[in-house]
Amino acid sequence: MALSFVKRLCVQLEQTDRILPGGYLYMSDLLGLPSLMEQAGKIIATAFYGSEIDVVMTVETKGIPLAYATAAQLGLPVVLVRRDHQVTEGSAVSINYVSGSHKSIHTMSLSRRALKEKSRVLIVDDFMKAGGTVRGMVDLLGEFNAEVAGVGVLVESGAVETEERLLHDYVSLVKLSEVDSKERRISAHPGNYFSS
Amino acid sequence: MALSFVKRLCVQLEQTDRILPGGYLYMSDLLGLPSLMEQAGKIIATAFYGSEIDVVMTVETKGIPLAYATAAQLGLPVVLVRRDHQVTEGSAVSINYVSGSHKSIHTMSLSRRALKEKSRVLIVDDFMKAGGTVRGMVDLLGEFNAEVAGVGVLVESGAVETEERLLHDYVSLVKLSEVDSKERRISAHPGNYFSS
Numbered sequence: 001m002a003l004s005f006v007k008r009l010c011v012q013l014e015q016t017d018r019i020l021p022g023g024y025l026y027m028s029d030l031l032g033l034p035s036l037m038e039q040a041g042k043i044i045a046t047a048f049y050g051s052e053i054d055v056v057m058t059v060e061t062k063g064i065p066l067a068y069a070t071a072a073q074l075g076l077p078v079v080l081v082r083r084d085h086q087v088t089e090g091s092a093v094s095i096n097y098v099s100g101s102h103k104s105i106h107t108m109s110l111s112r113r114a115l116k117e118k119s120r121v122l123i124v125d126d127f128m129k130a131g132g133t134v135r136g137m138v139d140l141l142g143e144f145n146a147e148v149a150g151v152g153v154l155v156e157s158g159a160v161e162t163e164e165r166l167l168h169d170y171v172s173l174v175k176l177s178e179v180d181s182k183e184r185r186i187s188a189h190p191g192n193y194f195s196s
Numbered sequence: 197m198a199l200s201f202v203k204r205l206c207v208q209l210e211q212t213d214r215i216l217p218g219g220y221l222y223m224s225d226l227l228g229l230p231s232l233m234e235q236a237g238k239i240i241a242t243a244f245y246g247s248e249i250d251v252v253m254t255v256e257t258k259g260i261p262l263a264y265a266t267a268a269q270l271g272l273p274v275v276l277v278r279r280d281h282q283v284t285e286g287s288a289v290s291i292n293y294v295s296g297s298h299k300s301i302h303t304m305s306l307s308r309r310a311l312k313e314k315s316r317v318l319i320v321d322d323f324m325k326a327g328g329t330v331r332g333m334v335d336l337l338g339e340f341n342a343e344v345a346g347v348g349v350l351v352e353s354g355a356v357e358t359e360e361r362l363l364h365d366y367v368s369l370v371k372l373s374e375v376d377s378k379e380r381r382i383s384a385h386p387g388n389y390f391s392s
Contacts, residue, residue, distance in 0.1 A: 024284050028307060032251075032275060034268035055228075060257040061278070065264050072230035079228060082257065089224060090216050111224060 002043045003194060006173050009036070010188035013155070013174065019186065023179045027155070031062055031126060040173060041069025044124060044152040047171045047193060048074065053149045054119040055079045057141075059108055059133060063125040066154055070124050079121070081137060085109045093143045097136030108136050110144070120149040128153040130160050131167030138167075156191055198239045199390060202369050205232070206384035209351070209370065215382065219375045223351070227258055227322060236369060237265025240320060240348040243367045243389055244270065249345045250315040251275045253337075255304055255329060259321040262350055266320050275317070277333060281305045289339045293332030304332050306340070316345040324349040326356050327363030334363075352387055 009030070018026045030036055044066070053074065058067035059081040071078045085092050089111035096105050115121070123137050138148055151170035158177040172191030179186050205226070214222045226232055240262070249270065254263035255277040267274045281288050285307035292301050311317070319333050334344055347366035354373040368387030375382050 020283065020286050022283055026284065026286050026307075026309070028276065028285060028310060029273070032273045032310075034264050034272075034274065037264065038268070061260070061276070062284070064257070064260045065274070068230050068233065068261050068264065072234070076230075077225070077228045078230065078261070080224065080257070087216065087218055088220050088222065088258070090222050111222075113222070114224060114228075 002046070003190060005039050005043070006190045006194070009040075010174055010190065013176070013188040014186045016184045016186060019179060019181050019184055021181070023159075023181050025176070025179055025186065027126070028062070031065060034065070037065040037069045038072075040154055041066055041071075042073050043173060043193065044070045044154075044171065045073035047152060048122055048150050051122070051149055052120050053122045055115065056122045056124055057081060057115075057137060058124050059083070059137060062127070063154075066126055067124040070122070070152065074122075076122075079110070079114045081108050081110050081140060083108060089114075093140065095136060095140050095143065097132060097139060099130070099132040106133075106136070108133075108140060110140055115141075115144045115146055117145045119144070119146040121146050122149050123151045124153070126154045127157070128155070128167070128170065128172070129157040130164050131170075134170070135166040153191075155188075198242070199386060201235050201239070202386045202390070205236075206370055206386065209372070209384040210382045212380045212382060215375060215377050215380055217377070219355075219377050221372065221375055221382065223322070224258070227261060230261070233261040233265045234268075236350055237262055237267075238269050239369060239389065240266045240350075240367065241269035243348060244318055244346050247318070247345050248316050249318045251311065252318045252320055253277060253311075253333060254320050255279070255333060258323070259350075262322055263320040266318070266348065270318075272318075275306070275310045277304050277306050277336060279304060285310075289336065291332060291336050291339065293328060293335060295326070295328040302329075302332070304336060306336055311337075311340045311342055313341045315340070315342040317342050318345050319347045320349070322350045323353070324351070324363070324366065324368070325353040326360050327366075330366070331362040349387075351384075
């Protein structure tokens with residue numbers, strides 16, 4: 001069931017018109033399908049059933065529907081990390097983090113009242129390359145004395161050297177092994193969810 | 197059913213510790229509950245059953261879970277408007293819009309390939325004050341030769357003069373008639389969904 005769903009997703013991801021400048025992949029149409037997000041969230045949830053988790057966390061924007069779909073399965077609330085500090089969040093804790101693939105510095109921020117101390121947190125995102133964004137969320141959890149209970153991503157990019165990878169313990173549904181914008185070739189395979 | 201759900205939501209919104217500087221209301225805890233979003237999305241969907249709609253649209257960030265919950269009920273995809281132009285969206289159309297309550301200018305942008313011409317679009321958001329953000333989405337639809345099929349919001353602020361309101365045709369589940377940060381008083385009532 002899970003594998004056939006992910007294999008169909010891989011076929012969709014391999015459509016060459018998804019290739020964007022810089023080797024990025026257009027996925028917004030797929031992320032915009034509530035039923036697809038629900039199925040993906042169900043699979044990620046199965047990887048963490050029985051784990052002690054208090055909340056699901058994601059950073060805006062594209063991972064939000066997957067985080068809600070996963071949280072709905074596990075019966076948990078969602079905590080949303082912002083890229084900027086918003087007036088509607090009250091006082092917040094902000095950190096800087098380095099994107100692993102670009103080495104550029106970004107900010108993320110979380111409302112003080114969004115997360116209780118010692119919470120056990122499942123991090124969910126739509127895409128992971130070197131893992132800098134997820135690493136940033138892990139660092140942010142430290143500021144709240146909260147703990148990572150797990151990390152689940154829809155798609156991981158395999159185009160990362162092992163020593164560049166900032167995060168090693170995660171579950172992925174799809175692994176992109178190649179996005180070649182010159183040859184217009186994409187290779188997508190089932191992720192480590194299916195090999196562990 | 198719908199009314200009792202919204203009345204319970206009003207009681208939660210009236211908790212005085214939600215008041216933030218500037219008269220904003222902290223709602224992220226409620227927006228973070230997948231089951232609450234699902235129920236709210238079901239109610240908004242009932243207001244548009246039978247309407248000719250192709251997609252649900254929202255602008256990042258906080259309206260996203262409600263938009264997905266509504267779209268899931270109606271069996272529709274979600275189109276996500278960004279505040280900035282992102283590399284992962286490909287070529288995009290950007291517009292500037294004026295926030296009605298602050299008179300400040302913002303940008304929103306939508307990927308060219310996200311929306312087909314002549315699409316009929318249901319706009320969903322978590323909060324509406326003067327309606328400038330929703331108005332911006334309506335203007336953006338014009339750039340795509342797409343049409344507004346309806347507007348649904350979770351919470352509308354009643355603290356807007358009628359002549360200031362930029363949008364008059366919408367469905368709201370909750371109406372905030374007062375957020376008094378000095379007296380620490382909030383009044384929330386069922387919105388126009390229940391009076392139309």
